[in-house]
Amino acid sequence: MRDDDTIVALSSGAVPSGVAVIRLSGPMSGRVLSDMLGALPVPRQLKLADIAIGGETLDRGLVAWMPGPQSFTGEDCAELQVHGSPAVVRALLRKLSSQPGIRLAEAGEFTRRAFENGKLDLVEAQGLGDLIEAETENQRALAQARLEGGLTRQVEGWREQLLDLRAEIEAQIDFSDEGDVGALPQSFGSEVATLRDAIGDVLATRGQGRILRSGFRVVLAGPPNAGKSSLLNALSRSDAAIVSDEPGTTRDLKEVPLDIKGQLIILVDSAGIRDTTSKAEAIGVERARQAMLSADQVLWLRAPDVDGEGVEPPELAGESGRQPPVATIGTKSDLGSVPGADLAVSVSTGAGIAALLDRLYEASGAGAVQASELLVSHERDREALLAAVISLHQVAGHLESSELAAEDLRQASFALERLLGRMDAESVLDRLFSAFCIGK
Ligand SMILES: Nc1nc2c(ncn2[C@@H]2O[C@H](COP(=O)(O)OP(=O)(O)OP(=O)(O)O)[C@@H](O)[C@H]2O)c(=O)[nH]1
């Protein structure tokens, strides 16, 4: 696998389709076009052409020539817009990739080349991946802000401040007679603390960023026959889950995504919680408990006139001690009421369903934030910013030694540089880009 190969892939969606876009990047891109047209076309303008490879005409379509470095990858690029026919696309890819120096692209390889040529950093590359996968309005806005450098600019600002702080220490070391190691002034400690708190503030928005990007997880739980599966179907206007009057119908977790006003809400149906002698049901009950623990919101469902064991939510405490918020929903309100419920619903009459959707949207917090202003949405972001904050915390205990403090600041800088991909192991790059689709 050589980096100076020219790569080719179908970059548009699944065929058949009206039009398919085949993209090339690398030194042979220009040759393909000049062989086809007799000469290179005007850069960045579409030109109608017979799409001929190795002398054989396969289609007629539009071609574009984007010489590097002003291209997406930074290399010479060509695009062929052809009919979105599976046979045309297959023939073109086969012909192109059998030309010397041209091969099929791997997943994410175009974006990886763009990264390696400095066209975008790792944070922005992830933003591009998010944008391609975005299904809701909030996911789109979050990804767009990331791709446009929202987090990159913030991180670069912090790196500048770290460089200034390091320069202050260097100056101290230079002016001291022994070449080290005077104590640093308290004012230096408070400058570091200010930066640390600024990073910490952005880090604190991670929870909301995750919800906007990955969705707000709502687990429907409760005793058997409380109406969990019926409610899941009513909320999602589907028949995704099996409903029956037999208690213990649901065993597996069932996830259904909802788009409420541009926010992804993931509803999770679960097995009714009870003691059971059925092995399969017992596994389902355990899964239900685990799902409740990792929920952003638990809806505990209770039907009217059902008393006894298992009608109150179980004690929930995860290893981290985290307690997911629990709201009690009185179901089957057409049959009677449930004392103490936060909201009553009936799938038979439709009562309370719209109100519950509104409450879920409100609980997701999505209405209270601008997706484009949230910077932190990936686990990588959290790890890097947390590492920087921890290093900066250590400075407070190292003020008596400028060398130790300088090392803390260096570690904080490394964490931020790694986030942007300025210093990164190949393995991280491999993992990151292989999550992209082919042709991106
Ligand atoms: N009258 C009335 N019946 C309902 C309502 N919701 C559910 N039911 C009935 O209650 C029974 C149980 O409903 P399910 O949705 O299967 O209950 P569940 O909580 O998913 O049950 P398990 O999966 O077995 O734990 C079914 O017969 C439903 O038709 C409602 O709003 N009104």
Ligand SMILES: [K+]
């Ligand atoms: K049931």
Ligand SMILES: [Mg+2]
């Ligand atoms: Mg069920």
